[in-house]
Amino acid sequence: MKKQISKHEYQKLVEEKAPGSHFIKNLFAAFITGGAICAVGQIVMLIFENFGADKELSASATSIIMIFIGAFLTGINIYDEIGKFGGAGASVPITGFSNSIVSPAMEFKKEGHVMGVGAKMFLIAGPVLVYGIFASVIAGLFYFIWKQVM
Amino acid sequence: MAKRLGSQTIVLDKQPVILSGAGIVGKKEGDGPLARYFDDVVDDEYAGEKTFEAAESRLLRDTYIKALEKSGKSSTDINIILSGDLLNQCTAASYAFRDVDTPYLGLFGACSTMSESLAIASMLIDGGSVDYAVCAASSHFCSAERQFRFPLEYGSQRTPTAQWTVTGAGAIILGKEGQGPRITCITPGKIIDEGIKDSNNMGAAMSPAAHDTIRSHLIDTGRNLDDFDMILTGDLGRFGSTMLRELLNRSNIDLKDKHKDCGMLIFDLEKQGVDCGGSGCGCSAVVLSTYILNLFMQGTIKRLLFVATGALLSPTRIQQGETIPGIAHAVLIEA
Amino acid sequence: MSEILRAFLLGGCICIVGQVLIDFTKITPARIMVLFVVTGVVLGIFGLYQPLIDWGGAGATVPLLGFGNVLAKGVIKEVDEAGLLGIFTGGVKAAAAGITAAITFGYIMAIISKPKIKS
Numbered sequence: 114m115k116k117q118i119s120k121h122e123y124q125k126l127v128e129e130k131a132p133g134s135h136f137i138k139n140l141f142a143a144f145i146t147g148g149a150i151c152a153v154g155q156i157v158m159l160i161f162e163n164f165g166a167d168k169e170l171s172a173s174a175t176s177i178i179m180i181f182i183g184a185f186l187t188g189i190n191i192y193d194e195i196g197k198f199g200g201a202g203a204s205v206p207i208t209g210f211s212n213s214i215v216s217p218a219m220e221f222k223k224e225g226h227v228m229g230v231g232a233k234m235f236l237i238a239g240p241v242l243v244y245g246i247f248a249s250v251i252a253g254l255f256y257f258i259w260k261q262v263m
Numbered sequence: 264m265a266k267r268l269g270s271q272t273i274v275l276d277k278q279p280v281i282l283s284g285a286g287i288v289g290k291k292e293g294d295g296p297l298a299r300y301f302d303d304v305v306d307d308e309y310a311g312e313k314t315f316e317a318a319e320s321r322l323l324r325d326t327y328i329k330a331l332e333k334s335g336k337s338s339t340d341i342n343i344i345l346s347g348d349l350l351n352q353c354t355a356a357s358y359a360f361r362d363v364d365t366p367y368l369g370l371f372g373a374c375s376t377m378s379e380s381l382a383i384a385s386m387l388i389d390g391g392s393v394d395y396a397v398c399a400a401s402s403h404f405c406s407a408e409r410q411f412r413f414p415l416e417y418g419s420q421r422t423p424t425a426q427w428t429v430t431g432a433g434a435i436i437l438g439k440e441g442q443g444p445r446i447t448c449i450t451p452g453k454i455i456d457e458g459i460k461d462s463n464n465m466g467a468a469m470s471p472a473a474h475d476t477i478r479s480h481l482i483d484t485g486r487n488l489d490d491f492d493m494i495l496t497g498d499l500g501r502f503g504s505t506m507l508r509e510l511l512n513r514s515n516i517d518l519k520d521k522h523k524d525c526g527m528l529i530f531d532l533e534k535q536g537v538d539c540g541g542s543g544c545g546c547s548a549v550v551l552s553t554y555i556l557n558l559f560m561q562g563t564i565k566r567l568l569f570v571a572t573g574a575l576l577s578p579t580r581i582q583q584g585e586t587i588p589g590i591a592h593a594v595l596i597e598a
Numbered sequence: 599m600s601e602i603l604r605a606f607l608l609g610g611c612i613c614i615v616g617q618v619l620i621d622f623t624k625i626t627p628a629r630i631m632v633l634f635v636v637t638g639v640v641l642g643i644f645g646l647y648q649p650l651i652d653w654g655g656a657g658a659t660v661p662l663l664g665f666g667n668v669l670a671k672g673v674i675k676e677v678d679e680a681g682l683l684g685i686f687t688g689g690v691k692a693a694a695a696g697i698t699a700a701i702t703f704g705y706i707m708a709i710i711s712k713p714k715i716k717s
Contacts, residue, residue, distance in 0.1 A: 118513060123457040127467045130505060132423040132539075134621050139420070143617035144610035147661070151609025154656030155602045172659050176668075177699040179660055184703035187416050188711040196418015201616030203418045204627045205634060206609065206660045207696065212418050213631070214700045218708035220414030223314045230708045234701070237417065237628050241662070242697065245635035245669055249689030252643040253673035257685055260677065289715070308715040405715055415713035419627055420620070430715075461624075 139200055146199025150206040154179050176207055183211030188219070213237040265389045269483025271450055278445040279388040281559075281596070282395075282436045284552030285330035287322050289404065289430030292541075292549070295530045300553040301431075302329050308405055308430065316350060316358075319403035322545075323348070323359035323432040327399055330434035330552070336395055341365050341436075343387065345380035346399040347372065348544050349428075350410060355401050365397075374469075374498050375452070375573030376400040377433060377548040378592040382449040384437045385594070394439050401432035402543030411462070411578055424464040426500045427537035429529060433548025435556075444559045448595035450483065452476035454575065456588040462574075462581050466503020466526075466539055469572040472589035473499060474510035476570055480593045481516065488521055492564040495555065497547035497571030497591070498526035500539035525550035525571075547571040565598040601655055608654030612661045631662055638666015643674065668692050 118126070157178050161171035183206075186192040192212045196203040203209050214234055221233035235242065265275045285302045293304030303325070310318035323346070331338060344363065347370035348355035360367050372379035380398035387393040405415055407428040413419055437446070455475050459468040473496050481487060488494070499507055504524045511518055525547040526540035551569060558564045572591040581587070616634065619625050625633070641647040647667040650658040658664055672692020676684030690697070 118457075118510065120458040123471065124459065126509065127459065127464070127506065130502070130509070131464065131467070132502060134423050136621055139621055140614050140617050143613045147613025147616075148606035148610030148657075151654075151657040151660045152602050152606040154609070154660035155605035158656050158659075159601065173695045175656060175659065176665075176696045180696060180699040181703050184700070184707050187418075188707035190416060190711070190714045190716070193416045193418045194716060197420055199418075199613075200420040201620055201627070201630060202610070202613040204631060205613045205616040205662055207662065207665060208660075209418065210631065210662060210665065210696075211700050211703065212416070213628075214704040215707045216414040216416035216418075216713075218704045219416055219711060219713050220409055222708050222712070230705065234704055234708075237413070238631070238700070240628060241631045241635050241665075244632045245639060245666055245693075246689050248636045248639035248666070249669035249673045250685055252639050252670050253677050253685035253688055256643060256674055257677050257682060291715070405713070415715065 142198050143200050143202035146195060146202030147206055150202070150208055153182070179207050180211040183208030184215045187212045187215040210238055210241060265386065269479070271479050272483035273386065273449050275385055275389045275447055275449070277389045277439060278447050279385045279437045279439060280441045280445050281443045281556065282336065282438045282441045283330050283334035284433065284435045284556040285326050285333055286433045286549035286553035287326045287329065287431060288549055291535065292429055292431050292529055295535060297529055297550065297554050300557055301549070302553065315403055315405035315409070316354065319348065319350070319355040319401050319406050320359040322403070323355055323399060323401040326432040326434045327359070327397055330397070330436050334436040336436060338363065338365060340395050341397055342393040342395055343368060343384070344397040344399070345370055345384050346397070347376040347380065348401045349373065349407050355403070355406070356399070359401070372590060372592070373573030373575050374542060374544050374546065375571040375590050375592050376544045377551060378497070378569055378571035378594050381435065381437065381446060381594045382451055382592050385446045385449060388437060388439050396437045397434060398437055399432065399434035400544035400548035402428050402430070402545035404428045404430045407543060421538055422463045423538055424461070424466065424502050425538045426465060426498065426526060426540055426542035427530065428543040429541040429546040429549065431545040431549040433545060433552035435552050444556070444596050444598050446594055447597050448484065450476055450480040450593040452591040452593065454588045454590050456586050458586045460586050462576060462587065464502070465542060465574040465587065466500040467506050468574050468587035469589035469591065470499055470503045470506040470510060472591040473507050473570055473572045474514070476591040476593045477511065477568070478514050478516065480568065488516060488519060491521055491566050491568055493567045494518065494522045495551070495567055495569050496522065496524045498540070498542040499524050499572055500526040500542065501532060502539045528554065559596070559598055562598070567596045569594045569596055604653060605655045605657035608650065608657030609660060612657070612663060634662040635666040638663035639670045642667035642670025665693065665696060
């Protein structure tokens with residue numbers, strides 16, 4: 114039987130006809146969500162600074178609190194809704210990193226504590242650590258060599 | 264004996280009868296437009312079980328029991344169960360029927376499973392080796408999400424072409440004799456892969472297969488669209504349906520108002536946040552076994568071509584950069 | 599108050615960049631996260647991220663770019679103090695709080711709650 118349409122033509126047709134995402138709405142939602150999360154982070158940081166912590170200490174303490182907030186909102190089944198609305202606004206902040214660790218941990222609890230929670234916890238966030246840490250090693254090496262040369 | 268017509272269509276001689284059908288769904292489906300046709304709506308996504316996988320098996324088994332009850336047959340009358348689902352190694356079905364004392368054939372046709380099981384059961388009955396058969400399929404949003412996509416609580420955005428896996432199971436009791444609509448003709452489909460890679464756009468991946476099967480069926484039988492009351496596709500969804508119409512137009516086949524899609528019937532696309540509609544083995548199985556059989560009973564439709572479509576992908580092959588093969592099997596149901 | 603507003607603006611803008619990448623390039627969110635962390639490391643090692651932190655505070659430190667920056671700053675500090683060994687210890691040492699917090703809270707949440715469908 115003769116083909117009516119080539120693969121290439123079909124793919125082009127699909128691309129042409131596919132409904133686009135609500136681009137403006139998505140950008141706005143990402144801005145609001147991401148902005149709001151960072152504003153909460155700033156408030157937490159200011160509280161720590163108010164108690165006399167220095168900038169660096171309050172920054173790491175803030176990270177811990179934000180990670181807790183992300184984990185907590187995931188645990189009470191809310192963060193996925195935030196993510197559905199906010200898109201990158203929810204996944205780019207560190208609360209999203211936390212969500213990406215807590216959600217598989219919860220999901221795979223049924224497969225046991227070792228092969229479920231333990232093994233699947235970094236299903237999504239694993240790559241972030243792998244490439245983040247590997248990049249830091251490359252960066253460190255680069256910096257080390259630069260220091261010797263200069 | 265059945266005989267082959269054209270290149271891929273099989274005309275059945277004994278014309279197996281659909282004795283009964285049942286469908287049980289989850290809460291979201293129960294909130295949809297077809298609510299009143301379902302036999303039961305289970306609000307708890309765990310269906311009283313510990314895991315989503317067990318919940319899916321539970322739905323499937325309860326649906327089988329319900330369908331059996333409605334057919335007036337007992338489980339000892341059934342010669343074979345043909346069932347399948349989306350989970351790895353078809354475990355929703357095999358665990359659903361492990362305590363049922365009936366021979367079982369597990370099928371995998373992704374979301375086309377319901378038409379695959381009807382097609383095979385019809386041939387078995389037509390051949391005289393089986394008197395009564397159960398055809399069933401299931402899917403569960405939560406068990407499918409964790410296998411194919413992300414954990415439930417992961418905050419990701421759905422793309423506009425995404426579809427929502429139906430939580431539900433549908434079962435049909437098929438017999439050699441009795442009252443009900445008959446299966447008269449089947450057209451098993453070929454695997455068609457037009458190179459779609461986006462697993463969030465399964466409608467577009469499956470519509471070429473639906474097009475091919477519908478076209479083959481029409482050519483083989485010499486019929487045209489006016490001979491049917493309805494062409495019912497499985498889960499092409501809104502976008503897949505658009506693509507099917509487009510492809511059929513290019514083959515000079517005009518769907519007019521004959522086309523319906525189970526994925527678009529089961530949800531209210533505007534209000535339920537399912538983007539392009541429902542999907543999953545359970546989608547077409549439930550809609551056919553409840554709403555559509557009801558239309559037959561009312562006498563609203565007399566001849567329907569049921570074309571459940573499947574995307575034969577796995578997460579592994581998609582991650583390896585492969586494209587998505589589609590399939591569609593057609594089953595002609597006549598009053 | 600202005601500090602909070604600046605955090606909001608900067609954080610929001612960084613997330614917009616992520617959203618543009620998702621919508622226009624079809625890069626999956628998991629890849630966006632990787633991209634942001636690695637970009638953060640690169641910006642951090644050249645000292646280009648600090649001005650953003652000085653202006654936007656948490657608006658710069660809370661997004662994953664900030665996590666990358668922490669890794670970079672950690673490795674610089676350790677190389678300065680411990681030399682070659684610092685290449686291996688710096689990054690994770692600086693990120694220890696974040697990683698440990700994520701594991702700890704992740705485990706606790708997994709124990710006490712279970713996933714639910716939303717309709």
